[in-house]
Amino acid sequence: MKQSDEAFIMEDQEAGLFRVNRRAFTDSQCLEQERRRIFDKCWIYVGHESEVPHAGDYRSRNVAGRPLILVRGDDSIVRVLLNTCTHRGAMVCRQKSGNAKTFQCPYHAWTFNSRGQLVGVPGEESYSDGFKRDDMELAAPARVDSYRGFIFACFDPAGQTLYDYLAGAREYIDLVADQSALGMKIVSGQQSYSARANWKLLVENSYDGYHGLPTHQRYFGFLGDIGIDFKNSTLTSPPRQKPVDLGNGHAVVEYQSAWGRPIAHWVPPFGEDRKAHFAEVRRQFEERFGPDRARRICETSRNLGIFPNLVINDIMAITVRTFYPVTPDYMEVNAWALAPMDESAEDSALRLDSFLTFLGPGGFATPDDVEMLESCQRGFANREVAWSDISRGMKLEHPSITDELQMRAFWRRWNHLMTEPQIRRARKAA
């Protein structure tokens, strides 16, 4: 296989080899290109509708490197606004969350309503006739749209609609969104952490079945200690478990898991007294969706990566996780728990308990993932080793979740977006 130093990706279908140049993880120019060619072009997750349930509710957050306001206007429409005063730049919203009729910039007291319209300018008579309030509304991303409660923004006015962009990922979002007829909600409490590693290492890690047993030995030991037999159930064979390329760089692994699932897969640690309740919930899903879909919703675990930086893992609980690179070797991560809107207090407590066994910066697994990502990043300082190998399962007819098909789906899309502008320019020149 020929490996050019210039290319990010080397793919040899015939030999079954796929390699990624480690420059993609370390190079600051590469990160600058990612900001322009990926984060400024793709649909990026902002938040969930349930986070702003009432008119005037808002949350300020950083998305794709920008301070944004997610706000439900007094007209009940959810908007995403760029948190910068159109006058001279100060952030008009300086609280993390709350409810407001207006956002008043503290610098010169320009006031915007919850729809982003400019409604107050002190001393407005000093402006010329050419100054129009309508021209000075809070700006918004070029496009904002939502799918099943998940709100995305795109800073590129052109390109696919969100619906088309999500492609095959919609089916897997549906398997999560369908877990309540009333809708899903983000649970209170945000896990705000980081990793001293490139953001794409977390993409790979979030649906990597190969690392499960070695990296998470201690988690599986814990499962064993609380009475869950994982040896026979975690690694069922294909096609009952499979990685799927969902198009547009999205991918998923779907499998039968050993751990219990709060929605409706009972395991002994959940308690004998809860068994009948789980069976009843399962029966209700069968009524709503039929046995096959009910089984998928209740029993299968699904690690879903939505290009470029959204993870929705429906495993021993549902985590929604997004991350963004500050530097090539450092990312910020935000994670939440997603739950049925109508879940009982008791079920909700069980769900959160299940979440923390594995997930988050204090769980029995996520810290070891962060450790491995940081370890990779430190290892990359050995520039003599220029390539990482992502070839696993490339020639298999039925790849399993311990193969690397899902990562190749990501990398091919990433590579396309990163190199397409040059290719287009070269074509034009020719």
Add this chain to the structure above:
Amino acid sequence: MSTPQSPSRQEVEDLLYEEAALLDEWRLDDWLELLTENAVYEVPPTDVPEGDSRNTLFIIADDAVRIRSRVKQLLGKSAWAENPRSRTRRIISNVRVLGVEHENTLVTANFVVHRMRYESVDTYVGRYNYKLVRREGALKIRERRAVLDNEALRPHGKISFIL
């Protein structure tokens, strides 16, 4: 019925300082001896510091089973986030005995915990809320909640040791 007398601040401080020393020295089995059999260890999320772990996503919400498992994992070989182990150094101060509630003594203290690993130093700053109870004459920890003042675990990334 007699009201249990609140322990003196000196007695509480002795317990907290001993705990800090055991945790810094990685004598985690000895640390377990300071806890009651139904102990709880919690770290709330940085955005809901006063939350309830039954309806809020915490960073850590261990019951006694999970505390014991956490210790077993940390003393084993495959808790990679702590293998090799961090060095930690805890500064505990501003210890206050707030009063007695049922049989529990409510205690609060400030903490600064430095975690050193791979030549990085990460600082965890916050307040402990303890519920202490007397068992066979000795003061034991029934509940310990580490409430972080840090707005995010950045750049810490994780709480892989016992905070």
